Amino acid sequence: MTDSQIFSSIAQELNFKTKQVKSVADFLDDGATVPFLARYRQEATGGLDEEDIRSVRDKLEFHRTLEDRKKTILKTIDEQDKLTDELEEKIMSCTDLNTLEDLYLPYKPKRRTKGDMAKEKGLEPLAELIWAQEIEKGDPMEHAAKFVDEEQEVESAEDAMDGALDIVAEWINESADVREKLRDIFQEHAVIKTEKNPAVEERTNFEDYYEFSQKAKHLKPYQILAINRGERENVLFVNVELWDEITLGNIDDVVINNDMSIFVPHIQDAVEDAYKRLLFPSLERELRNQLTEKADQHAIQTFATNLSNLLMQPPLDHKVVMGIDPAYRSGCKVAVVDETGKYLEGTTTYPTPPQKKVAEAEEVFDKLIDKYDVNLIAIGNGTASRETEQIVANFIQKRKEKHPNEELNYMIVNEAGASVYSASKVAAEEFPNLDAPQRGNISIARRVQDPLAELVKIDPKSIGVGLYQHDVNQNQLAQSLDDVVESCVNQVGVNLNTASAPLLSHISGLSSRVAKRIVEHRETDGTFSNREQIKDIKGVGEFRFQQAAGFMRIPESHNPLDNTAIHPESYEATEKLCNLFGIDLEKLNEQTKAIAEKLKNIDKEQVANQIDVGVPTLELIIENLQKPGRDPRESLPKPVLRNDIMKMEDLSEGQVLEGTVRNVVDFGAFVDIGVKQDGLLHISKMADQKVEDPHDIVAVGDILKLTIVSLDLERGRIGLSLVE
The missing domain is CATH 1.10.3500.10 (Tex N-terminal region-like)
Known part of the structure; x- marks a missing residue:
């Protein structure tokens, strides 16, 4: 197949236009990224979204691999002087690898077989006589x-x-x-x-x-x-x-x-x-x-969906967090981070068995909370988690007696991957003076403030929302999870002046090396004041800048557009639009309602022509003028915060309560309802009608209202049903 034939075939498979497939292929071959194409080249791709573009990418890879395999097979058969026109036609028209390998099988080099030995004995003419099936009389x-x-x-x-x-x-x-x-x-x-x-x-x-x-x-x-x-x-x-x-x-x-x-x-x-x-x-x-x-x-796909939902959990802004990494013999590691995630202080306490030094731990908690105005305690969900939760819940109730107006809650945080992060090169570079165990609770605390920014530092396979993730094809898994991380990071956007190197490395067009240089530039030359300054970084040419610029946010910039998803290539068009409708760019954040009113009933085709852009780009500009600096995670429900604890013994069948979805699998979802054991919301209990896929009903991070339908204290099993 020629490239044009491949494009046509893919278009037919995916129900797209050939022109769309060719456009995507050309961009990808030139090095463009999927997020960039999906957001900033909709006119060229005919409005294809990230999923569509990745489908085209994967089909292209398959077809090109198939064509390369055909060339190898044809060359091998031709070298044996056995390539006929008919066989060549069959191979060239083949559309799947299994059939292609079937056609190649008779000519494939192989070990000496029983048939080969029979041929060496001169028996092939007899085999041909039998195979021809033309003789109808006589004794075989x-x-x-x-x-x-x-x-x-x-x-x-x-x-x-x-x-x-x-x-x-x-x-x-x-x-x-x-x-x-x-x-x-x-x-x-x-x-x-x-x-x-x-x-x-x-x-x-x-x-x-x-x-x-x-x-x-x-x-x-x-x-x-x-x-x-x-x-x-x-x-x-x-x-x-x-x-x-x-x-x-x-x-x-x-x-x-x-x-x-x-x-x-x-x-x-x-x-x-x-x-x-x-x-x-x-x-x-x-x-x-x-x-x-x-x-x-x-x-x-299940892992990717769960990971996407986990990474897109809403951040808890303006919280000073005390992270606790629970343990028994080695003690509970404690770390405090400020509202920006900056590490302030850490120590180790021993409130759990065998030491049971609860009073000493409470004294440490009191001191840290008073010193740094901590208003949230994040407890990892690993070993000794529930014992630690009980201690923290009792501590909070005691504090409330002395500080009745204080805002202090706790939440259980999925700590999967924290130990992987704590022993990683990234963690060592970030906290060179701390030992590995102490770094893990910093990660736990930061996950509350911004799950995406913290979890991108960890190998996605270690995050704990998969099913048999270590058994599946690791190359395909890595590709899929990389796609998810790339999509989430670019969907949210990244603050160029605060983001870590691991987070920056997932921005469209940036490499890990360039990301490190950006952080080094901040440390030596100060923060960035506009997007154009990114070009000063070694390795960022015009192409990298084009791919990355729209996904970077600079809240401190004198140009408010630098804190939106509007690409610098569209700044001139944006200014034209603002001039047309009397919008003051300098006061963008102060007039969002007025902007929405002014742009509500416009003729988009006409206005797009006036400012010389396509309609998709105009729509992107309008959306960002109305919501500058918007984080798409803001609209999602915040995590459940607690100040008291429940035990399994406190539960009863028929009880209605809230829970947070921790993992979604084929047969249902595991839900944290605030006791030691996650409950199972079975797929059969998700709706009145049959549910084919649990992801159609729930997602990781969802806050659900549930009824307890079964309780087995001895085996630690809780059955749940979704309340309509």
């Missing part, structure tokens, strides 16, 4: 007897027939038509059967699969991943089963073209041999791989 063994050759170790007609059928079996195995037919049968009828390894005696997490059988096409992604892991850990034996008689009959239908041939019974023997020895093992592997790929894609 008389034809085989002609190939007896003791020097070649073909000592009887039976030996000759067996060798020839080895060759025929390999031809059957290499038949693209046979493989296509069998592939359809596997997809439709194959059954995955699992059973427990008798050598395993202890209880495992795979008990649901000790005696399990299900058609492959009906397997759920989480079942596939669980079966794969159980097999990998040698707990489960896994088999693929098919009804051989029907399957063999289907292969016969493809291979046998003359029922009157005297070789039909022998061909049927070759079919059975090819199926059991060659085809079944090959297609079994292929089916298992396809199931795994399907499950991987689903798990990766």
Whole structure:
């Protein structure tokens, strides 16, 4: 396929216009980023959003990989002098990798086979005679007897027939038509059967699969991943089963073209041999791989959706936070950060077992709260979390007696990845004088203030909102999660004067090296006063500036547009618009309502022509003039803050309460309701009608009103139902 044919094919697959696909491909080939195209090149892409553009990107990569593979295969076959016009046409018109590899199989270099040995003994002419199926009378063994050759170790007609059928079996195995037919049968009828390894005696997490059988096409992604892991850990034996008689009959239908041939019974023997020895093992592997790929894609999508919702949690502004990283023997690490996330002071307390120095810990808490006006305590949800929560809740109640008007609450924070961050190079560079354990509670405190800014410092796989994330295709997972982080960071925008290097590195067009130079520039030359100054950074040319500028925010700039998502290339058009409608750019923040009124019923096509931009760019300008410096996370519900604690024993069936969604998986959502154990909101309890995907109903970070429908104190299980 030529590029134009690829563009046309992708357009048809995605229901886009070929012009849109070509435009995206050209931009991506030139190095443009997805967020930049989605926001600032809508006229060129026909209004495609980030998801659309990434779909085009992925399809382009697939088709180009396919075309490269075709070239390699054609070259290999041609070097063998076996490339016919018909075969070349089949290869060139192929649209999927499986069929392409089927066509290549007969010419693929491979180890010496039984068929090869039979050919070396001169039995290929007999195999061709059998394969032709033209002889309808006589004794097949008389034809085989002609190939007896003791020097070649073909000592009887039976030996000759067996060798020839080895060759025929390999031809059957290499038949693209046979493989296509069998592939359809596997997809439709194959059954995955699992059973427990008798050598395993202890209880495992795979008990649901000790005696399990299900058609492959009906397997759920989480079942596939669980079966794969159980097999990998040698707990489960896994088999693929098919009804051989029907399957063999289907292969016969493809291979046998003359029922009157005297070789039909022998061909049927070759079919059975090819199926059991060659085809079944090959297609079994292929089916298992396809199931795994399907499950991987689903798990990766689930992880990506959860990660996006977690990163987009609303920040808690204007909070001085005391972070506590709970533990038992090693003590609870405590750190205070100011409203901007700057580390102020830290220490270690020992209120939990075995030391139980509660009074000493409370004294430390009091001192830090009084010294820095702390108004929120963030407690990590790991080991000793609930014991620490009980201590903090009791402490807050005691303080309220002395300070009745004080605003002091606590919240439980998902600390997944905090230990990874604390031991990372990023943390060491940020806090070179602190040991690793002390850095973790700083991360916990900062997550409350701005989840996005803090969590981008951590490998997304360590954040704890996935399903089997360490089992899936790691390259695909990394690509997907990088896409999510890139999308979230650029959707929110980044304060150029306060952002960390890890956060800046995710801005469209910037590399980690350039991000570090920006931070170094701030430290040596002071803060940036306008977007143009970014060009002073080594490595930021016109192209990087074009890609990055619109996603940077400079609240201190003399130009208010530098604190919006309006791109510098549209500043002139923005000024024209403001002049047309009497808008004072210098007082942008003071007249948002007036601006909205002035621009409410305008003829967008006409105004866009007047200021020489497209309608999408005009709409972006208007949106940002009305809401300068807006953070898209502001409209989301804030996290639940607490000042008292509940225990499992305080709960009862039928009780209505609030909870925060921690993780969403195929079968439901895990919800923090303020007790030691997260409750399970099962997919069947999310709505009156059947729910296909829990993400359609809830998302990580959602604040839900719930009813307790089941309670098992002994096993620590809480069943929840969504209150309408």
